[in-house]
Each structure stands twice: as C-alpha cells, then as structure tokens.
Amino acid sequence: MQQAIGKQSIAFEHPPCILSTASIVGKKEGEGPLKDYFDCIIEDPTLGKDSWEEGESELVRQACQKAIEKSGLKKEEIRYIFAGDLLGQLIASTFGLKDMNIPLFGLYGACSTAGEALSLGAMTVAAGYARQVLAVASSHFGSAEKQFRFPLEYGNQRPLSATWTVTGSGAFVLSQETGDIVISGITTGVITDYGIRDSMNMGAAMAPAAASVIYQNLQDFNIKPDYYDRIITGDLGKVGKGILIKLLNDNGYDILDQHMDCGIEIFDNSEQDTHSGGSGCACSAVTLAGYIMDKLKTREWNRVLFVPTGALLSTVSFNEGQTVPGIAHGVMIENRGC
Amino acid sequence: MQQAIGKQSIAFEHPPCILSTASIVGKKEGEGPLKDYFDCIIEDPTLGKDSWEEGESELVRQACQKAIEKSGLKKEEIRYIFAGDLLGQLIASTFGLKDMNIPLFGLYGACSTAGEALSLGAMTVAAGYARQVLAVASSHFGSAEKQFRFPLEYGNQRPLSATWTVTGSGAFVLSQETGDIVISGITTGVITDYGIRDSMNMGAAMAPAAASVIYQNLQDFNIKPDYYDRIITGDLGKVGKGILIKLLNDNGYDILDQHMDCGIEIFDNSEQDTHSGGSGCACSAVTLAGYIMDKLKTREWNRVLFVPTGALLSTVSFNEGQTVPGIAHGVMIENRGC
Numbered sequence: 133m134q135q136a137i138g139k140q141s142i143a144f145e146h147p148p149c150i151l152s153t154a155s156i157v158g159k160k161e162g163e164g165p166l167k168d169y170f171d172c173i174i175e176d177p178t179l180g181k182d183s184w185e186e187g188e189s190e191l192v193r194q195a196c197q198k199a200i201e202k203s204g205l206k207k208e209e210i211r212y213i214f215a216g217d218l219l220g221q222l223i224a225s226t227f228g229l230k231d232m233n234i235p236l237f238g239l240y241g242a243c244s245t246a247g248e249a250l251s252l253g254a255m256t257v258a259a260g261y262a263r264q265v266l267a268v269a270s271s272h273f274g275s276a277e278k279q280f281r282f283p284l285e286y287g288n289q290r291p292l293s294a295t296w297t298v299t300g301s302g303a304f305v306l307s308q309e310t311g312d313i314v315i316s317g318i319t320t321g322v323i324t325d326y327g328i329r330d331s332m333n334m335g336a337a338m339a340p341a342a343a344s345v346i347y348q349n350l351q352d353f354n355i356k357p358d359y360y361d362r363i364i365t366g367d368l369g370k371v372g373k374g375i376l377i378k379l380l381n382d383n384g385y386d387i388l389d390q391h392m393d394c395g396i397e398i399f400d401n402s403e404q405d406t407h408s409g410g411s412g413c414a415c416s417a418v419t420l421a422g423y424i425m426d427k428l429k430t431r432e433w434n435r436v437l438f439v440p441t442g443a444l445l446s447t448v449s450f451n452e453g454q455t456v457p458g459i460a461h462g463v464m465i466e467n468r469g470c
Numbered sequence: 471m472q473q474a475i476g477k478q479s480i481a482f483e484h485p486p487c488i489l490s491t492a493s494i495v496g497k498k499e500g501e502g503p504l505k506d507y508f509d510c511i512i513e514d515p516t517l518g519k520d521s522w523e524e525g526e527s528e529l530v531r532q533a534c535q536k537a538i539e540k541s542g543l544k545k546e547e548i549r550y551i552f553a554g555d556l557l558g559q560l561i562a563s564t565f566g567l568k569d570m571n572i573p574l575f576g577l578y579g580a581c582s583t584a585g586e587a588l589s590l591g592a593m594t595v596a597a598g599y600a601r602q603v604l605a606v607a608s609s610h611f612g613s614a615e616k617q618f619r620f621p622l623e624y625g626n627q628r629p630l631s632a633t634w635t636v637t638g639s640g641a642f643v644l645s646q647e648t649g650d651i652v653i654s655g656i657t658t659g660v661i662t663d664y665g666i667r668d669s670m671n672m673g674a675a676m677a678p679a680a681a682s683v684i685y686q687n688l689q690d691f692n693i694k695p696d697y698y699d700r701i702i703t704g705d706l707g708k709v710g711k712g713i714l715i716k717l718l719n720d721n722g723y724d725i726l727d728q729h730m731d732c733g734i735e736i737f738d739n740s741e742q743d744t745h746s747g748g749s750g751c752a753c754s755a756v757t758l759a760g761y762i763m764d765k766l767k768t769r770e771w772n773r774v775l776f777v778p779t780g781a782l783l784s785t786v787s788f789n790e791g792q793t794v795p796g797i798a799h800g801v802m803i804e805n806r807g808c
Contacts, residue, residue: 236797279558
C-alpha cells in the first residue's frame with residue numbers, strides 16, 4: 133500500500149494536475165461576492181428548458197463542455213466522467229451527460245459530491261488508468277427545493293439556520309500532464325451521525341463529518357492546520373461553522389485562522405437574504421472552480437484542504453423519522469509550480 | 471496508461487481477488503430456483519424494522535457483516551466501502567452503513583450498481599490504494615415499488631414486460647491477497663439512450679447499454695464471445711434478452727450460447743408470477759455472490775463477463791416526459807487457480 137497513508141488518506145506519488153476548471157452559475161450567484169470569478173452567469177433559471185431539472189442538466193452539460201474547451205483537449209481524450217448531483221437517481225447528471233459518450237461513474241455524496249468526484253478522479257489518473265478524466269457536480273435551487281423541501285409556490289418561511297441551494301455546476305479536467313495546480317492527496321470520509329433530525333439545519337448535521345475528515349487529514353499526514361493557507365468546507369454555513377471550530381478545538385486543533393466556508397462566501401446575506409449561507413453540490417464546486425483556483429493560481433494561497441460536506445437524507449428517510457447523518461471528502465490541492 | 475486497454479477497458483496487471491461474498495435475500499427469492507446458493511433467506515420483509523427502507527438498510531448491514539466474517543478479516547482491515555442502491559439519495563446504503571466507520575464512496579448506477587462498485591473497488595485494490603475493500607449493492611421490492619411505481623396497497627396490474635424487484639443485498643470483499651477467483655478486467659459503460667419512455671419495460675431501455683458494453687469488451691480485448699463460459703446481464707428479463715441478442719447479432723457477435731440473465735434465473739415465472747423476470751441492484755449482486763461464484767469455484771465455468779444493467783430514471787424525469795436511458799458496467803471474473 134505504497135500510497136495509502138494513515139487511516140483514511142492517500143498521498144499521490146504522481147499527483148494529477150487540475151488542467152482546467154469551469155463554473156456556470158445562476159443569476160443570484162452572479163450577483164454575489166464571487167461574481168467575478170465564474171466563467172458564466174445564466175439569467176434564465178431553466179436555461180430555456182421546460183423544467184428546473186432539465187435546466188440543471190443543461191448546467192452540467194455546459195460546465196463539462198467549457199472545462200473540456202478550456203483544457204485544449206478533444207472530448208475523446210477524456211476517458212472517464214465522475215459525476216453526481218442531489219436529485220433522486222441522479223437525473224440532473226444523467227440527462228446532462230447522456231450524449232457525451234464517455235464512460236461514466238455516477239456518484240452520490242450529497243453536497244460532498246465534488247470532493248468524492250475529485251477523489252476518485254485523482255485516484256484513477258494517478259494510478260495510470262486514464263490520462264484525463266472529468267469530475268463534475270451540480271445543484272439547482274428550484275430542483276432541490278422541490279426534491280427536499282416545499283413547492284416554491286407555497287412560499288414557506290425559512291428558519292435562520294436554513295441554507296440557500298446554489299444554482300450551478302462546477303467541472304474539472306484532471307490530467308497526468310505536468311501542471312502547477314495538483315491534487316497531492318485525499319482523505320475519504322466516514323458517515324458521521326450525531327443524531328440531528330432538523331432538515332432545516334444541515335450545517336449542524338454536516339459539521340461533525342467535516343471535523344472528522346479534517347482531524348483525520350491532519351493526523352494521517354502528521355501536519356498542523358497552518359500547513360494549509362485555507363481549510364475550506366463546502367456548505368456548513370454560519371451555524372455549522374461554529375460547531376466545526378468547537379469540535380476541532382475540543383480535539384486539539386484550532387483552525388479558526390485557516391477556515392473558510394464556500395456557503396458563507398458565495399452570497400452576501402445582508403444583501404441577498406440567504407440566511408445561513410449557500411449549499412448544494414454546486415456551492416463548493418463552483419467556488420473551487422472559480423474563486424479558490426484563482427487564489428491558487430495567483431499564489432495568494434499555495435496549499436488548501438478542500439472539504440465539501442454532505443447531509444445524507446431524503447424526504448422518505450426524514451418523514452420516517454431518521455436522523456440526518458453527514459459525510460465529507462477531503463482533497464489536498466497545491467500550487468507546485470515554480 | 472499501462473493498464474488501460476482500447477476505448478473503455480482496463481486489464482489489471484495485478485488482478486484483485488474476490489476474497490469472500492455474501493448474499494442475503496427475501497422470502498420470494500428464497501423460494502426461487504437459486505435458493506440453495508444464498509447465504510441467508512429472510513422471511514420478514516422489514517427484518518423487524520419499521521419500514522421497507524429500514525429493512526433494506528438491515529439487508530445491507532447483514533450482507534456486509536457476513537462478507538467480512540467469511541473473509542476472515544477484521545472490519546478495521548477494510549479500507550473503503552463502495553456502495554449504492556436504488557432509493558433517492560441512497561438512503562438504504564446510508565442507514566445500513568452509517569455505523570461501520572469505514573471510508574465510503576456512495577455510488578448510483580441504478581441496477582448496474584454492483585458492477586460499478588466492483589469496478590471502482592477493483593481499480594482501488596489493483597492500484598495499491600487499499601489492501602481490501604468492500605463492494606455492496608441492495609434493492610427491496612417494497613421500497614422500490616414505493617419509489618418508482620405505485621403504492622403496493624393500490625394493487626395495480628403489471629404488464630408482462632414489467633420486472634419484479636429483488637429483495638436482497640450482495641456484498642464482496644476484494645483483496646490484494648492471492649486467490650483463485652479474480653477480477654481480471656473491466657469495461658465501463660457509457661449512457662445509451664434509444665428513446666424508450668415506458669417505465670414498465672426496463673429491459674428494452676437497458677438492452678442497448680448492455681449490448682454496447684459487451685461489444686466494447688470484445689473489441690477492446692480482441693476476443694470472441696466463446697472466450698467466456700457465460701456473458702451474464704443483470705436484469706434485462708425476457709423482453710430485454712431478445713433485444714440484446716439481436717443488437718449484438720446486428721453488430722457481428724452471436725452470444726446466444728453464452729448469454730445468461732440474472733433476472734431470468736432468479737425467479738421461476740411459471741410458479742412465481744414475476745412476468746419478465748427479476749430486477750433491482752440486488753438481482754445481479756446476489757446472483758453473482760451466490761450462484762455465479764459457486765459455478766466459478768467448482769470450475770463448471772472458468773471465465774465470465776458480468777454485466778449488470780441500469781435504467782436511468784426517476785419518477786420526476788419520467789413524469790416530465792424524459793426518456794429512460796440505460797447504462798451497464800462489465801466486470802471480467804475468472805478462476806485462475808490451478
């Protein structure tokens with residue numbers, strides 16, 4: 133097991149590079165603080181299609197197309213796609229990718245899916261199974277509210293702990309080529325269940341999973357939080373952030389100086405009324421593809437730990453009284469250029 | 471790309487062995503033709519739990535436990551789980567695995583999930599990322615009917631093309647250890663869409679995906695169908711089988727002598743009224759874990775191509791008028807013992 137490290141991690145001997153990224157977002161995300169970092173802002177929430185679900189599929193399609201275009205590769209040079217979304221039976225990914233004619237591994241990690249896709253994609257490239265792969269994740273406010281919460285027409289009140297699902301898709305081409313920005317290692321999460329039952333407080337459900345993966349990453353690699361310029365969770369929001377910091381403090385790590393949450397960054401709550409922050413697979417995916425990659429490219433940051441977090445529930449599990457367990461996937465991204 | 475072969479395949483330099491398997495099934499499966507091959511037949515469809523979904527989770531838990539027990543390993547020696555099921559947001563896998571404390575990759579490939587899990591699991595072990603991993607898939611008649619079709623209480627009539635979802639879970643421990651039965655290669659499927667819109671005729675929706683993967687496997691490895699003792703699809707049923715044979719004939723391959731479909735084998739339609747056959751992730755998973763492994767161990771067969779097939783739809787995509795695309799994942803399993 134030459135590349136396996138510690139309990140849950142891999143350090144890649146030949147770290148795959150992130151050859152290109154693409155971020156396509158909706159109107160609200162395009163009005164937020166990160167608006168200048170996205171490749172494309174789409175005004176029409178259905179992208180000219182008949183439903184939110186078809187609109188989300190179109191986001192996936194466009195993000196993949198853009199990432200491939202920016203990589204300078206031909207579609208045929210991508211050997212695998214690793215993809216997932218929040219909808220039951222992954223219909224956003226399916227209908228967005230069905231005409232790609234590229235071997236597909238469908239993934240479900242709730243809002244941690246971007247981390248899961250990058251992890252498996254990096255493992256595949258680093259092992260020599262593929263020269264290039266594509267990792268992609270998406271979410272859509274309209275399709276997610278319909279799937280998990282209330283019909284939009286109902287106009288329900290949202291508690292302050294609730295998050296706002298990001299409309300968008302982030303796509304990444306990983307390659308064996310030499311490149312500055314690489315995935316140097318991963319730490320794969322276990323399901324963590326603290327018994328949270330409030331589907332309007334996902335941050336609290338996911339924070340223990342994030343804490344567990346960050347703790348294990350620091351342990352497995354025998355490093356301190358300041359090894360990283362940023363430790364970046366996906367969509368804990370303000371409520372989840374507080375829990376994460378406390379849980380890690382209780383276990384001997386202070387990450388307050390390094391921590392950033394994509395859900396807190398992507399919207400301006402005082403202007404955009406998004407309560408605890410952004411959420412959804414796309415929240416971390418488009419923030420990584422746009423904002424974080426820019427900070428790494430310009431060397432404002434040199435090393436980050438990207439830890440998107442997922443809340444594992446469905447309306448069926450919730451209505452049957454189950455808890456909301458969490459999972460998170462850690463991806464170590466570095467600028468190794470000179 | 472030393473191990474990548476042709477367009478969609480991998481030939482493993484160090485083929486992982488299938489160290490152990492476990493198959494847990496429901497009452498109806500335990501009355502069918504394969505009853506003597508399963509590890510455990512459960513009479514109570516909810517396994518003492520409050521719902522079908524919780525019952526399915528219990529099937530997953532028991533299958534994993536049994537596979538680990540049969541491998542002679544400790545739980546802590548399993549580095550990753552690759553798991554999936556048919557339910558929205560993978561709740562059967564989530565609640566079945568949440569107390570395992572093993573890093574998890576959640577997968578969705580509809581009824582092809584067992585093939586997807588074995589593929590990624592084998593890639594992970596063969597690359598040296600893990601000494602041992604667990605691959606598991608499940609389905610449940612009650613939870614699947616509720617998810618995809620009608621409430622059972624409604625007692626709807628089923629067309630003859632409809633299949634019967636298998637209640638069960640199949641689990642597999644893959645290992646770097648030397649063993650007789652190995653996964654020698656894989657062929658990963660692309661989404662195939664022939665425009666089928668009948669959710670009661672999944673066989674027709676999935677047959678083109680199976681044909682595509684089998685064709686590509688034979689092409690990539692430059693072999694003929696008689697290289698295999700059996701080419702085994704997951705749950706095409708009688709309707710899908712006819713389409714598969716014809717599609718491959720049209721493309722120059724006659725697989726009639728080798729072809730077997732788990733969905734046709736697992737029930738006796740004349741006695742059990744299951745129409746086109748069995749279906750669901752568990753259909754192929756438990757047939758592989760029980761029946762097929764037995765034939766390989768006794769050397770009645772030496773080489774099989776295992777090709778579970780998935781129909782990519784949800785009630786939302788179906789009700790919005792989308793087609794039902796298919797996907798399939800090919801896994802080459804051999805007895806290399808002496």
